[in-house]
Amino acid sequence: MVALQVVIVLVLFMTAQVYDGSLHALSHWFILASYAAGVVSVALAEREPGRRSVALAWGETGLNAGLAVYVIVEHMLAGAGAVDDASDAVSQLPAFLLLLQTGLRMRVLHTMLFAGVVTVAWGGAILIGLVHPEGFLGPQITLSDQVPGLLTFAAASLVVIDGVRRLRSAVTAALRLEHERTLLARFVPGSVAVDLAREGGIGAVRHRHACLMAVDIRGFSALTRERPQEEVVRALLDVRALVHAAVTGHGGIVDKYVGDGVLAQFVVGTPAGQARAALACAGTIHDRLADLNRERRGSRLPVLRVMVALHAGEVLVGVFDDGLRAEFTVLGPAMNTLARIESRTKAADLALAASGDFVRLLTADPQIRFAPVESGEAAPGVPSLFSIEAGASI
Numbered sequence: 001m002v003a004l005q006v007v008i009v010l011v012l013f014m015t016a017q018v019y020d021g022s023l024h025a026l027s028h029w030f031i032l033a034s035y036a037a038g039v040v041s042v043a044l045a046e047r048e049p050g051r052r053s054v055a056l057a058w059g060e061t062g063l064n065a066g067l068a069v070y071v072i073v074e075h076m077l078a079g080a081g082a083v084d085d086a087s088d089a090v091s092q093l094p095a096f097l098l099l100l101q102t103g104l105r106m107r108v109l110h111t112m113l114f115a116g117v118v119t120v121a122w123g124g125a126i127l128i129g130l131v132h133p134e135g136f137l138g139p140q141i142t143l144s145d146q147v148p149g150l151l152t153f154a155a156a157s158l159v160v161i162d163g164v165r166r167l168r169s170a171v172t173a174a175l176r177l178e179h180e181r182t183l184l185a186r187f188v189p190g191s192v193a194v195d196l197a198r199e200g201g202i203g204a205v206r207h208r209h210a211c212l213m214a215v216d217i218r219g220f221s222a223l224t225r226e227r228p229q230e231e232v233v234r235a236l237l238d239v240r241a242l243v244h245a246a247v248t249g250h251g252g253i254v255d256k257y258v259g260d261g262v263l264a265q266f267v268v269g270t271p272a273g274q275a276r277a278a279l280a281c282a283g284t285i286h287d288r289l290a291d292l293n294r295e296r297r298g299s300r301l302p303v304l305r306v307m308v309a310l311h312a313g314e315v316l317v318g319v320f321d322d323g324l325r326a327e328f329t330v331l332g333p334a335m336n337t338l339a340r341i342e343s344r345t346k347a348a349d350l351a352l353a354a355s356g357d358f359v360r361l362l363t364a365d366p367q368i369r370f371a372p373v374e375s376g377e378a379a380p381g382v383p384s385l386f387s388i389e390a391g392a393s394i
Contacts, residue, residue, distance in 0.1 A: 007097065038063045061110040064102060065117040068095035072118075073125050076146065092149045095122075096156060103160040106168045115157035122150050210315045210330055211274040211358060213252070213264040214342040215243050215285065218305040218349075220260040227302070235304055236260055242288040243306075250281040255329055263338075265330050267317055275312060275361035279368070279388070282308045282352050309342040310354035311383070312361055337383065344385050348373050355383035 042060045075091035095118050102114045129143050217223075217239055224232050240262060244254050247264045255263040264281075266274040285308060293303040313334030337355065345353040350373070359370050370386040 035063065035067050057105075057107065057110060058113075061102060061107075061114050062117075064098040065114045068098050068114075068118045069121040071095070072122055076125050076129065092153070095153055099153070099157060099160055103164045106164055106171065108161065108165050108168060111157075111161050111164050115154075115161065119150070119154055119157065122146075122153065126150060206317060207314055208267060208317050209271045209274065209312070210317065210334070211266040211271070211278040211310065211312045211361075212315075212330070212334060212338045213247070213262075213266070213278055213281065214309040214338055215239075215262040215264070216307045216309075216342065216346065217260040218307055218346075223302070231301065235301075238292055239289070239304060239306065242292060243285055246281050246284040246288060250277045250284065252277060252281055265315075265317075267315075267330070271312065272361050275310075275358055278310055278358075279354075279362065282310065282388075286351065305351070307342070307345055307350065308352045309338065309345040310352075310358045311338040311341050312355065312358040313337065341383065341385060344373070348385070348387070350387045352388045354386050354388055356386065357383045359386045 039060075042056055042063070045056055071091050071094050099111070099115060099118075103111045126143055126146055129146070133143075217236070220236075223235065227235075239260075240257060243262045243264070247254050247262075250266075251268055252264050252266040255265050257263075264278075266278045266281075268274070269277070285306065289304060289306055296303055311334060313332070315330040315332040315334050317330050341353070341355050353373065354370070362368050369389055371388075373385040373387050
């Protein structure tokens with residue numbers, strides 16, 4: 001901003017040269033020195049720690065408005081015998097440049113004040129010129145030259161004020177979005193944080209559709225009884241790591257770890273998109289588990305099996321903070337239904353299964369093969385269960 005003010009000082013220097021007579025030039029040099037001193041004083045004050053204040057900002061706006069008014073009114077009062085249309089343009093140029101400089105600071109009220117003071121003072125000078133043209137207007141200064149300039153300045157002021165308002169609103173929204181994204185990134189992956197930040201941020205808890213996933217290590221209890229503790233812990237951490245990588249890689253969120261199980265959720269995108277992402281994630285989990293088991297066989301360790309259960313439904317999503325601990329999670333009947341789907345998947349000894357609510361989101365894809373699972377445990381209100389071929393489902 002200081003650079004733009006230096007340009008305006010140079011414009012004042014130009015106006016001091018276009019007038020005849022030492023009195024005019026002297027007045028311009030005096031105002032030039034006063035304005036330059038004021039600009040330097042404000043700039044130095046703002047650089048001091050803790051000195052950026054409202055008073056300094058308003059003082060700078062007043063200084064700019066006073067300069068613009070002085071150059072315009074002084075030109076109308078004095079004029080010169082040898083001036084042409086160029087001197088009118090030069091006298092009006094500081095007002096437009098200072099309007100731009102004030103607007104670039106993105107202060108709507110300051111821009112409105114500057115524009116209002118200059119417009120009122122300029123308009124008042126024109127009115128006085130209408131009443132007392134001989135005693136007020138300088139040689140070769142006509143109102144027909146000043147009125148278009150005032151109207152142009154007024155129109156430019158409206159454009160700048162509206163632009164500042166829009167830009168300030170956009171910047172504020174962008175900063176809020178980035179702040180919310182940063183806070184949410186503590187709980188969820190970055191890509192998910194951006195989507196959730198747009199919908200209200202960390203303080204928003206709302207109903208939305210989600211596809212839910214439960215992953216469980218089969219035979220883990222027997223593993224803990226039969227194998228050394230260090231080996232059991234290593235197996236658990238390996239499975240958690242591959243599940244976490246698969247879930248986040250497909251745009252999902254790991255909700256929590258429960259013993260040897262993992263709860264995950266897919267809350268971004270359309271319901272069908274969530275289902276495709278969850279099913280692709282399940283396929284990735286089985287593929288990476290197969291790679292892990294090859295390594296375990298090479299180390300003469302028992303292979304691991306996992307069960308994946310999928311469900312879809314409306315949930316309450318958000319960051320829940322009780323003042324002691326904050327976590328991003330989902331709540332609602334769909335979570336309870338997922339637990340029942342998981343139990344039936346275990347009972348049927350399936351590697352990958354989904355509820356009827358989940359399957360209905362993917363029925364349009366002929367490459368995905370589902371098989372209904374008969375079970376006497378099915379009850380009214382509980383979705384039917386379908387098995388899915390893990391390898392052929394993706």
